Amino acid sequence: MGVDGIVPDMPPIRAPWIIDTLMDIGASEPGAMGPVPLSWGTIGQWQSCIGLELAPWLCRLLRRLSAEFVAESQNAREPDCPAPWTDITDGTNRPTVSRKVSQAFRALINSKE
Template identity: 45%
Template sequence: MAWLHARPKPDARSRRGKEEPAGAVLSRLEDLKRKKIDPVMPPNPAPHIIGHLIEMGLTEAAGMGSVPLSWREIAAWQENTCVQLEPWEARLIRNLSKAYLAEGHRAESENCPPPWRAPVTQRELDIEEAQLRALLG
């Protein structure tokens, strides 16, 4: 989800990164919606955990940006919703919040591939190479 929510930017060291103003860039998800493309998502073996994470808010606001969900926030959510998480579920939610933040920072690069894409096969490489040869001669 973090990859989809990220607003990709060109490398600051590139000419485009130096010349283009830092304007309102669409997130990958907003861009896909604008193009009327449904994003491909990885399988979700624990939808209830992801649902709890989204309900809690994925991350917390802090003085200089976002931080992972705190234990206090997770405990407050449990108390307010009367949902008692197992200890492993609470740890997993906190780790998922950390991973969301890390992926969000990594995904700010416009060249960042989605984290759930399967590795490129030799067949896919051969097809791409054949298409390039046909195009370039």
């Protein structure tokens, strides 16, 4: 896993069986305009087929994880999207950082001319 042999640092998983259950059901399901979160019906049908009865809290958690998966997969299409496990700033200094980066590129371009 990784591009060009680079493996990203991943956060520790404390309950891998929950992720395994989500991946067994499927992290999302097809919708009319792309992936959508798992429906309650899909979770219920999976339980019926497997012969398990999940606790209500676990069903809610799996549905929420599925919704987060779909949302993050859409956000990840943006080139500047941070990894979901990194600390995200509140964005208050984003304009300042953006201005400084723009000025640095402008200075670099002007120095080449």
